[in-house]
Amino acid sequence: MATCEICKQSQHKYKCPKCLLRYCSLPCFKLHKEEICTKTASSKAPEHRPESDIRVQHRQELASEPVVKTEDMVAVDKLHRLGVSSELRDLLSNPHLQQMICHLNTTTSAPGDIEVAMHEPIFREFADKCLEIVESEESVAG
Template structure:
């Protein structure tokens, strides 16, 4: 059963014409329209550009440089995110994908994150990501002082 993407309580009856998320009432629509991000139609890619883009422009390892951040999630835990059925299901939502694209292309990523965190769907996505990473961290063996 589907639930409203705004209040997460009722069955949705309507779909936003701009971003296609589902909502249940006028109140939900009013609260959503202030942060609505219309779905952008991708520009057609010429065949010669498709052939040139067969190789991935970057890898996860390229993003994990020591000088970039002090708190990092190990690659093994990041791979757990890619294997999560829950996250895959969430990423089927075009509104969430658009939110992620908007954050990725923003000049001020912290400001874009603040806006996205007002969206219940994005909060659910980020909570699930953190839960997967945190659960994985808790499952790693710890050293007890009695063992030393």
């Protein structure tokens, strides 16, 4: 996990909502807010938009980017099936699994952390269900 960008001693636990700088505690946040963030907030502050608008823009950006296809690439329709799976939604209602996925999404050492996560039964069940959904489409189509 990354260290606090203010004190450079502790692991970060939080991110500044204005500029996304990582910090570990309230004293570090106050120092950042008073001295640093006021200088950079205007240039880094994201404009406030509804989450649905952000999702639409993100999808449009992804659709417009050139994609180099590989054999490991999962088709968009299969990814959509992951998004609408009630079994995955049930698994994702588990707070421990949510916490693990959030950690994996922000870690700088993802391969090692994923290997550790695979030793957790709830994460392994989640990963297996994702693979089952994606691979079941391949066997039906092929």
